[in-house]
Amino acid sequence: MQQESVYIDPILEPILRQVPDPEIPVLSILDLGMVREARLKDKAVAVKLTPTYSGCPAMDVIGDDIKKAIEDAGYVCDVELVLSPAWSTDWITPEGRKALEKYGIAAPLDASADKRALLGEEKLVKCPQCQSKNTHLVSQFGSTACKALFKCDDCQEPFDYFKCLI
Amino acid sequence: MSLKKHDFRENGDKIDYILTIADNSLILGQRMGELTGHGPTLEVDIACTNIALDLFGQVRSYFQYAAQLAEKSCTEDDLAFLRTEREYKNVLLVEQPNTNFAYVIAKQFLFDHYHYLFLNELQNSTDATLSAIAKKSIKEVSYHKRFSSDWVLRLGDGTSVSKEKIQKAINDLWPFTQELFEPNEAEEKAVELGYGVDISKLQEEYKQAIEKVLKEATIVIPDLEFYQRGGKKGIHSEHMGFLLSDMQYMQRTYPGMKW
Numbered sequence: 001m002q003q004e005s006v007y008i009d010p011i012l013e014p015i016l017r018q019v020p021d022p023e024i025p026v027l028s029i030l031d032l033g034m035v036r037e038a039r040l041k042d043k044a045v046a047v048k049l050t051p052t053y054s055g056c057p058a059m060d061v062i063g064d065d066i067k068k069a070i071e072d073a074g075y076v077c078d079v080e081l082v083l084s085p086a087w088s089t090d091w092i093t094p095e096g097r098k099a100l101e102k103y104g105i106a107a108p109l110d111a112s113a114d115k116r117a118l119l120g121e122e123k124l125v126k127c128p129q130c131q132s133k134n135t136h137l138v139s140q141f142g143s144t145a146c147k148a149l150f151k152c153d154d155c156q157e158p159f160d161y162f163k164c165l166i
Numbered sequence: 167m168s169l170k171k172h173d174f175r176e177n178g179d180k181i182d183y184i185l186t187i188a189d190n191s192l193i194l195g196q197r198m199g200e201l202t203g204h205g206p207t208l209e210v211d212i213a214c215t216n217i218a219l220d221l222f223g224q225v226r227s228y229f230q231y232a233a234q235l236a237e238k239s240c241t242e243d244d245l246a247f248l249r250t251e252r253e254y255k256n257v258l259l260v261e262q263p264n265t266n267f268a269y270v271i272a273k274q275f276l277f278d279h280y281h282y283l284f285l286n287e288l289q290n291s292t293d294a295t296l297s298a299i300a301k302k303s304i305k306e307v308s309y310h311k312r313f314s315s316d317w318v319l320r321l322g323d324g325t326s327v328s329k330e331k332i333q334k335a336i337n338d339l340w341p342f343t344q345e346l347f348e349p350n351e352a353e354e355k356a357v358e359l360g361y362g363v364d365i366s367k368l369q370e371e372y373k374q375a376i377e378k379v380l381k382e383a384t385i386v387i388p389d390l391e392f393y394q395r396g397g398k399k400g401i402h403s404e405h406m407g408f409l410l411s412d413m414q415y416m417q418r419t420y421p422g423m424k425w
Contacts, residue, residue, distance in 0.1 A: 051223070051302075053219075053220060053223060053306060054220060054223025054224045054226070054227060054299075054302055054303060054306060055219035055220045055221070055222050055223025055224070055226075055306075056223065057219070083227060083295075083298040083299060083301075083302050084294070084297070084298035084301060084302075085301070086298070086301045086302040086305060087302075118312070119312075138209055139209035139210070139212065139213055140213060140309060140312065140313050140316075141209075141212055141213035141216040141217070141309075141313070142212070142216075143212070144216075145216050145219055145220060145223075145306075149209060149212075163309075165305050166305075
């Protein structure tokens with residue numbers, strides 16, 4: 001985990017917490033671990049943002065939303081996209097994982113468990129509706145780049161699983 | 167637009183190298199994108215377009231970097247949409263038509279395994295940006311590889327019809343695999359200068375990886391002497407022009423248009 005390398009200015013923290021992921025609105029971009037740095041100097045703010053997936057179509061929107069939120073608070077904001085270190089699902093905070101579950105998306109397992117689950121070797125992914133682990137993979141690719149599609153064999157509901165990226 | 171080395175001589179070699187590697191993802195992404203709304207099932211449709219999206223995302227990172235090296239004499243969009251056919255350096259494999267689902271899978275499978283091994287090495291590039299793009303992309307490509315390999319297994323070890331189709335697709339696309347491991351001028355230079363991957367060294371591992379899947383899928387490995395090449399030098403197959411006219415349509419019709 002490279003969580004330690006994150007620096008977010010305490011004054012900017014509450015502003016950034018208000019910016020949601022446009023595709024998963026219950027989740028703040030801070031909970032997703034996408035903001036790697038937010039520094040304040042006088043009235044100038046420099047934000048470093050990392051994408052979850054290279055092709056994530058929400059990236060431009062997120063960048064614009066951050067800029068707007070910070071400028072609305074009276075600062076000048078510059079958002080820079082950084083690729084390294086590459087984003088990992090480990091960076092999702094415990095609050096973020098809870099928010100995902102509540103929203104109906106199963107939170108990512110750790111890497112080795114994820115592999116076994118996606119290969120269908122073991123039933124490890126918990127249904128966010130009924131909490132059963134009697135689930136199976138329908139497709140490795142779900143409604144967005146970051147998710148896989150699962151189905152619960154107990155309550156029969158299909159659900160998204162936030163796939164692991166480590 | 168015409169990209170000439172003398173426009174930005176200093177970084178010309180590196181830009182050529184970036185285009186050589188990025189064009190594979192761009193053109194394969196375009197082919198995969200053709201399945202939008204046309205996949206055999208909804209789940210497969212979504213999977214294929216997700217793969218296309220990943221590839222385009224990677225291409226954007228490469229092209230943004232190339233445009234930066236070109237000192238703003240071109241933009242990422244120029245590189246994607248305004249080059250002529252000869253200026254694209256992708257391998258012939260990725261531009262081959264989709265034909266049917268077996269070809270979609272076979273093409274993806276044959277490229278994914280190469281792509282994975284390539285990115286694995288590019289992570290060690292002396293160029294920090296290329297290394298960062300590789301580290302990001304390889305996570306995505308490991309999913310692509312799993313998807314296409316799974317489907318090769320299913321089709322090969324499926325019904326007699328699916329087996330016949332995937333065997334034919336593998337046979338037809340096989341002649342394009344050798345080019346993956348034959349460096350063009352930019353790739354040779356990149357190895358010399360330390361930021362590139364020596365692709366000729368990947369072939370043995372590639373062979374083992376794909377043969378393992380093909381054997382399990384009960385697909386006969388083609389025994390060929392003849393291989394087709396040229397894309398990396400800008401000499402493309404007859405399919406490339408059609409692909410480009412489709413891909414470049416909006417920018418050619420409404421020059422400078424933006425979303």
